[in-house]
Amino acid sequence: MRIFVCIKQVPDSAQIRVHPVTNTIMRQGVPTIINPYDLFGLEEALRLRDRFGGEVTVLSMGPPMASESLRKALGYGADRGLLLTDRFFAGSDTLATSYALSRLIEKAAEEQGMPHIVFCGKQTIDGDTAQVGPGIAQRLGLSQLTYVSAIDAVDPEQGTITVRRRADHGVQVLSSRLPAMITMLEGSNQIRRGTQNDVLRAARSDITQWNAAGVGIEDLSLCGLRGSPTVVKRVFAPSVRSEKATIVSSESGVSATASALIEAILERQPALETDLLEQASGY
Amino acid sequence: MSNTTRFDAIVVGAGPSGNAAAYTMARAGLNVLQIERGEYAGSKNVQGAILYADALEQMIPDFREEAPLERHIVEQRIWMMDDKGHTGMHHRSDDYNEERPNRYTIIRAQFDKWFNRQVRDAGATVLYETTVTDLLRDAQGRVIGVQTDREGDGYYADVVVLAEGVNALVGQRSGLRPELRAEDVALAVKEMHFLPQETIESRFNITGGEGVVIEAMGTITEGMVGTAFLYTNRESISIGIGCLVSDLSRVGKCSPYQLLDRFKAHPSIRSLLEGSEMKEYAAHLIPEGGYRAIPELAGDGWIAVGDAGHFVNAVHREGSNLAMTTGRLAAETIIDLHRQGQRCTRQALGAYRKRLENSFVMKDMKKYKDVPRMLEKQGSTIMDLYPRLMNGAAQTWFRVDGRDKKAKENAIVKAAWHARGLGLLGDAVKLARAWR
Numbered sequence: 233m234r235i236f237v238c239i240k241q242v243p244d245s246a247q248i249r250v251h252p253v254t255n256t257i258m259r260q261g262v263p264t265i266i267n268p269y270d271l272f273g274l275e276e277a278l279r280l281r282d283r284f285g286g287e288v289t290v291l292s293m294g295p296p297m298a299s300e301s302l303r304k305a306l307g308y309g310a311d312r313g314l315l316l317t318d319r320f321f322a323g324s325d326t327l328a329t330s331y332a333l334s335r336l337i338e339k340a341a342e343e344q345g346m347p348h349i350v351f352c353g354k355q356t357i358d359g360d361t362a363q364v365g366p367g368i369a370q371r372l373g374l375s376q377l378t379y380v381s382a383i384d385a386v387d388p389e390q391g392t393i394t395v396r397r398r399a400d401h402g403v404q405v406l407s408s409r410l411p412a413m414i415t416m417l418e419g420s421n422q423i424r425r426g427t428q429n430d431v432l433r434a435a436r437s438d439i440t441q442w443n444a445a446g447v448g449i450e451d452l453s454l455c456g457l458r459g460s461p462t463v464v465k466r467v468f469a470p471s472v473r474s475e476k477a478t479i480v481s482s483e484s485g486v487s488a489t490a491s492a493l494i495e496a497i498l499e500r501q502p503a504l505e506t507d508l509l510e511q512a513s514g515y
Numbered sequence: 516m517s518n519t520t521r522f523d524a525i526v527v528g529a530g531p532s533g534n535a536a537a538y539t540m541a542r543a544g545l546n547v548l549q550i551e552r553g554e555y556a557g558s559k560n561v562q563g564a565i566l567y568a569d570a571l572e573q574m575i576p577d578f579r580e581e582a583p584l585e586r587h588i589v590e591q592r593i594w595m596m597d598d599k600g601h602t603g604m605h606h607r608s609d610d611y612n613e614e615r616p617n618r619y620t621i622i623r624a625q626f627d628k629w630f631n632r633q634v635r636d637a638g639a640t641v642l643y644e645t646t647v648t649d650l651l652r653d654a655q656g657r658v659i660g661v662q663t664d665r666e667g668d669g670y671y672a673d674v675v676v677l678a679e680g681v682n683a684l685v686g687q688r689s690g691l692r693p694e695l696r697a698e699d700v701a702l703a704v705k706e707m708h709f710l711p712q713e714t715i716e717s718r719f720n721i722t723g724g725e726g727v728v729i730e731a732m733g734t735i736t737e738g739m740v741g742t743a744f745l746y747t748n749r750e751s752i753s754i755g756i757g758c759l760v761s762d763l764s765r766v767g768k769c770s771p772y773q774l775l776d777r778f779k780a781h782p783s784i785r786s787l788l789e790g791s792e793m794k795e796y797a798a799h800l801i802p803e804g805g806y807r808a809i810p811e812l813a814g815d816g817w818i819a820v821g822d823a824g825h826f827v828n829a830v831h832r833e834g835s836n837l838a839m840t841t842g843r844l845a846a847e848t849i850i851d852l853h854r855q856g857q858r859c860t861r862q863a864l865g866a867y868r869k870r871l872e873n874s875f876v877m878k879d880m881k882k883y884k885d886v887p888r889m890l891e892k893q894g895s896t897i898m899d900l901y902p903r904l905m906n907g908a909a910q911t912w913f914r915v916d917g918r919d920k921k922a923k924e925n926a927i928v929k930a931a932w933h934a935r936g937l938g939l940l941g942d943a944v945k946l947a948r949a950w951r
Contacts, residue, residue, distance in 0.1 A: 426665065428645075428666065431643075432548075436640055
């Protein structure tokens with residue numbers, strides 16, 4: 233199978249600090265990581281490769297230092313890494329990013345053939361939009377399978393796939409045709425530890441880099457800030473919320489605790505009691 | 516791109532000594548594999564931290580252009596502290612604002628990452644998040660490679676450089692190193708406190724890239740052998756305290772972080788930290804046993820550098836420079852053997868010891884070889900009594916209270932005599948002997 237995995241290098245949000253004086257985000261010295269959501273797709277890709285053979289290619293768009301994340305992905309066991317990097321991409325929103333990445337995918341497909349599956353992270357931890365994957369699928373005409381919790385069956389020969397998808401009120405079992413774009417749900421798997429050969433190969437590998445012209449992007453107005461209709465208006469640190477969690481407990485058993493809990497809820501939400509009683513009277 | 520797992524040398528660890536060794540060998544054209552357990556070089560490394568330029572300059576003369584340095588040090592304060600204050604010495608000179616400053620404060624997570632980047636650029640292969648678990652040996656017991664915590668058959672090399680730091684787990688597990696003695700290691704804790712650049716500069720009377728270092732000893736360690744420090748970074752202050760592990764367990768009444776909390780609350784320190792925000796907290800062991808604690812440094816197929824070789828000059832608070840220098844000297848020894856087509860046997864690697872003896876490293880280690888023993892015996896006198904006497908004397912001397920000066924002198928002498936008697940003379944002799 234030919235599998236592509238799109239990853240993004242993001243600042244480790246757990247280690248970001250807000251400058252106490254200027255109230256701006258201090259990015260300096262903050263370590264970068266592979267967007268954690270992307271790793272669920274990468275692991276699923278590696279499992280499919282282990283089952284069916286073939287190659288896993290990881291792709292990214294970002295500054296030259298993003299090649300570190302691609303190298304890390306090779307260390308997990310991916311076969312090759314491609315980086316799309318160009319100053320014209322600076323300031324890209326999800327529309328511009330999905331455009332650039334889809335061109336990179338097409339470029340890679342010229343050499344390797346069209347992938348059976350493109351995995352993307354469900355969303356990133358620094359943008360949280362969950363739009364880039366679907367954007368790529370739309371541009372490349374791939375089936376979209378988002379929020380997938382498990383892949384039940386794949387038949388690369390027939391070009392079919394069956395997955396479980398987490399929906400609002402349950403689990404959908406979806407069958408689709410390949411090629412497909414899949415975003416995996418967090419917790420659906422756990423990224424493996426690469427072997428000694430994997431990490432050695434990763435450390436020695438060159439990450440292929442392309443610029444905008446290299447992947448055939450001629451109209452630069454579709455890229456970066458110019459190609460991004462979304463504008464960040466303001467970045468700010470959220471203020472501390474005044475609400476506080478309280479623990480309701482009772483020494484005299486479960487039902488007493490439950491009563492205490494209901495009492496505590498109704499105390500803060502007086503209207504709820506009348507609402508509930510009204511509803512109950514309907515039955 | 517070759518996929519062989521055979522190298523000229525494997526370096527275990529990417530701290531100052533490992534980076535120096537790997538860098539020097541890679542620059543000389545050796546095929547080097549460096550293995551670091553942290554997510555990146557520096558992610559797990561802890562130090563005060565002061566960088567002494569000379570040791571690095573020997574390898575990378577123009578390091579100042581790129582390396583992430585915080586402040587160059589223009590002022591050194593040495594404080595003897597009692598519970599209420601301190602008496603000490605300040606040394607400051609505009610000479611330190613030279614073109615190539617001699618000492619810098621650094622943040623190790625950033626500096627080590629940079630240094631390691633130079634190692635990679637020099638051509639070494641570096642693996643991260645990989646822990647060396649054991650040494651691989653041939654039938655004769657010669658070290659021929661390492662095994663790691665990743666699945667695989669190991670990595671092989673002519674020589675393994677153990678730059679794994681003070682705990683030296685690989686060395687211990689392989690029986691090359693004795694276990695650490697509690698008398699030979701200090702446990703230090705450190706915090707980084709964020710403060711705006713302007714606040715730091717006005718508070719410490721510095722401008723631009725200037726920095727101040729405070730080293731302190733006294734009642735802050737409760738009579739235990741130890742010291743405390745405060746270093747100015749660009750936008751933060753590193754503050755820490757450390758004591759010998761043997762003293763911590765013997766006294767048993769306070770943990771290092773309690774000592775640090777008390778140090779931070781000390782009247783001489785409190786106002787320097789006011790309004791700061793704690794950014795990170797770290798703890799580290801420091802090998803302070805000195806010359807006598809240096810273990811065997813080389814054997815068939817292996818060599819030890821840096822903290823793994825106990826190279827710390829506790830008196831002068833030097834460590835990272837010894838680490839870099841020992842790493843470089845080990846590398847030069849290996850390069851020579853490599854060029855001569857010789858195997859890295861115990862005997863051949865003996866040249867490393869000779870290089871060390873000829874350098875400041877062993878000369879300094881030897882000079883202070885008796886200090887750890889003296890401190891073991893005289894610890895509480897030096898760490899507690901003398902700082903008290905000194906601060907008491909200073910107060911007697913500086914207060915203007917109607918007493919005549921002769922009476923003040925007598926009072927100072929009497930206080931010292933009362934506290935220590937003839938021991939004063941003995942202490943002076945012991946100190947002089949240990950120092951010479």
